[in-house]
Amino acid sequence: MSITTARGFRSSGVAAGLKSTGKPDVAVVVNDGPDRHAAAVFTANRVAAAPVHWSRQVIGDGRADAVVLNSGGANACTGPEGFQDTHATAEHAADLLGVSGTDVLVCSTGLIGLRLPMERLLSGIRDAVGALSADGGPAAAEAIMTTDSVAKTAEMTGGGYAVGGMAKGAGMLAPGLATMLVVITTDAVLPQDTLDGALREAVRTTFNRADSDGCMSTNDTVILMASGASETTPEPAEFQERLRAVCADLARQLIADAEGAAHDIAIEVVNAASEEDAEEVGRAVARSNLFKAAIFGQDPNWGRVLSAVGTTGARFEADQLDVSMNGVQICRSGGIGEDRDLVDLAPREVRVVIDLHAGAETATIWTNDLTHDYVHENSAYSS
Amino acid sequence: MSITTARGFRSSGVAAGLKSTGKPDVAVVVNDGPDRHAAAVFTANRVAAAPVHWSRQVIGDGRADAVVLNSGGANACTGPEGFQDTHATAEHAADLLGVSGTDVLVCSTGLIGLRLPMERLLSGIRDAVGALSADGGPAAAEAIMTTDSVAKTAEMTGGGYAVGGMAKGAGMLAPGLATMLVVITTDAVLPQDTLDGALREAVRTTFNRADSDGCMSTNDTVILMASGASETTPEPAEFQERLRAVCADLARQLIADAEGAAHDIAIEVVNAASEEDAEEVGRAVARSNLFKAAIFGQDPNWGRVLSAVGTTGARFEADQLDVSMNGVQICRSGGIGEDRDLVDLAPREVRVVIDLHAGAETATIWTNDLTHDYVHENSAYSS
CATH class of the missing domain: 3.60.70.12 (L-amino peptidase D-ALA esterase/amidase)
Incomplete structure (x- = not known):
């Protein structure tokens, strides 16, 4: 109703x-x-x-x-x-x-x-x-x-x-x-x-x-x-x-229902110094085409997460960043963590958790992956 | 050498x-x-x-x-x-x-x-x-x-x-x-x-x-x-x-030589109040996936240019914006200009000119279109 x-x-x-x-x-x-x-x-x-x-x-x-x-x-x-x-x-x-x-x-x-x-x-x-x-x-x-x-x-x-x-x-x-x-x-x-x-x-x-x-x-x-x-x-x-x-x-x-998307991605930023910091970091990752294309390819490319985090002004130290994807902590202290082959990115919903180790605030940004269908739908929309 | x-x-x-x-x-x-x-x-x-x-x-x-x-x-x-x-x-x-x-x-x-x-x-x-x-x-x-x-x-x-x-x-x-x-x-x-x-x-x-x-x-x-x-x-x-x-x-x-690109796009912002304004506007357009996908589809979608310009803090009035693509002024005074069918986006090099009517400064940002090959190359890079 x-x-x-x-x-x-x-x-x-x-x-x-x-x-x-x-x-x-x-x-x-x-x-x-x-x-x-x-x-x-x-x-x-x-x-x-x-x-x-x-x-x-x-x-x-x-x-x-x-x-x-x-x-x-x-x-x-x-x-x-x-x-x-x-x-x-x-x-x-x-x-x-x-x-x-x-x-x-x-x-x-x-x-x-x-x-x-x-x-x-x-x-x-x-x-x-x-x-x-x-x-x-x-x-x-x-x-x-x-x-x-x-x-x-x-x-x-x-x-x-x-x-x-x-x-x-x-x-x-x-x-x-x-x-x-x-x-x-x-x-x-x-x-x-x-x-x-x-x-x-x-x-x-x-x-x-x-x-x-x-x-x-x-x-x-x-x-x-x-x-x-x-x-x-x-x-x-x-x-x-x-x-x-x-x-x-x-x-x-x-x-x-986003146009052409194959994955719904929750980017959860935790232990940020402020909610604004958490949101800025989540949004930077959500806007990285390289990260979004990697998720489409079911590639747990955490380097692209870190390189997006690094573009922000949020409070963090690069050697303290942790990243997990669908429960596997593939980046620990800014470096190599668990084996990336353990990450299963087949399900439509993907959860990326980024721990800034800088405070107690949290924000979750939802985004989609970058797919062939996205390009197709948006290159042909008005013609 | x-x-x-x-x-x-x-x-x-x-x-x-x-x-x-x-x-x-x-x-x-x-x-x-x-x-x-x-x-x-x-x-x-x-x-x-x-x-x-x-x-x-x-x-x-x-x-x-x-x-x-x-x-x-x-x-x-x-x-x-x-x-x-x-x-x-x-x-x-x-x-x-x-x-x-x-x-x-x-x-x-x-x-x-x-x-x-x-x-x-x-x-x-x-x-x-x-x-x-x-x-x-x-x-x-x-x-x-x-x-x-x-x-x-x-x-x-x-x-x-x-x-x-x-x-x-x-x-x-x-x-x-x-x-x-x-x-x-x-x-x-x-x-x-x-x-x-x-x-x-x-x-x-x-x-x-x-x-x-x-x-x-x-x-x-x-x-x-x-x-x-x-x-x-x-x-x-x-x-x-x-x-x-x-x-x-x-x-x-x-x-x-950008990965997977089909077009090289020069976004030339003219008559800006400052060089910083011109650069901000050009960069906002260069980062619009909707705009970039449209260029791939050879679609002169000037609405996507304006909606990107509108996200910036640059000095301009929305009803004074002019946009031309490859020499055809398809947007005049923030509204409909020349017939969009006159624009030929087949050549690899595309020139978008955005006139802010706010000053005398200029900057050109170069970018690429968003293509199937970009998605393909960047979804498979590390695997």
């Missing part, structure tokens, strides 16, 4: 002809309240798409009544005309829903640098509004897919309230591969400033640590909406934990 | 059995003076190989009598024993040459995390010293190859003195793909501090702007040695220009 697990929400997904395949490509999510609290986090890319510029304005007052999402076109790098297209999208949905256009968030995903076919999109929004239902979550999750092979949803219920979400894409918020769009709903009663803080904290350690290929999208958006329809006010810490769990679940699904 | 074009130098390359292929793998370069001035630049990687630690000490006094280079093993992440191996290498060469071990630079390249077969290496050094000759430059250039498909040399003569060089690798100094090793010789009469400044300046705009795959090696080393044998003292500016030309020639050869 994903985003319609929480009470107070209706959703839908329809085919508007934006995708040449004829698959669903327009989704609408409506918050029927009583609360319309919302928070959102956007790409840090300075070349942001028109819908990002628009939605940043909408979220400014902490209220959102609806979200319109389309696949089949990112509406990025489309100039003032592209922004007008987004504006028209929001106003059209608002008219149909009887709300204000300034309370309608817009998300787009697809190829950069192409105008959207507005006639089809507006017609599709009309269809989507007509199809809104309290069990429309799965249809919406399907309509936002681009190169995704499966729709991605998650939910947690209990204690009188629910948190549910949907996601598309294969990558991260900042940076991100292609576009990551996420909508999360809850029927908990929560003030807007609690939502905003909880979302930022949850994103920081989940979507922001899923780094499939190091590329940052122009369109990444994560939206959280609260309807209050459960009439339950959770403890903030409990809500935070549940929100984080839903985000982590969705982030893991994004990595598992 | 490469490094033996300049008078006062002898060199050689022999097969010592470090490579399983039986190809040459040990080279020696000797400066017979009268001057023994030298300068060197090393990888910025904090996980530096044993020969880098050693050579940093050797170069401290600005004097080097000889360089010993081996392929077939990087001697990186090999602990105190690896450092002792490098020390023994230098002392062995010094004994044979009748010089001090602390004046012998050592460079190694190959797989990280393996001890060198010292018996073979020391025996090979004896053979190489016996084979030293004033026309041994090409043999040395051949002996330092690893995955290189051709030996890389360059030279410029005139005005009574010469500058010559050899290089191996496919990438950059900081960062660098696999290991880049470069030795440059001159018979000009130049004080040591002139050498050092000239080398740093030349490297900054040549090797440091060749960024094949964003990975920084543990072993990168660029050495410049001056014999004074020509008895010619050039103008510093003229020498600087000639040294830069030789470095640029070698850097271009490294990109042209």
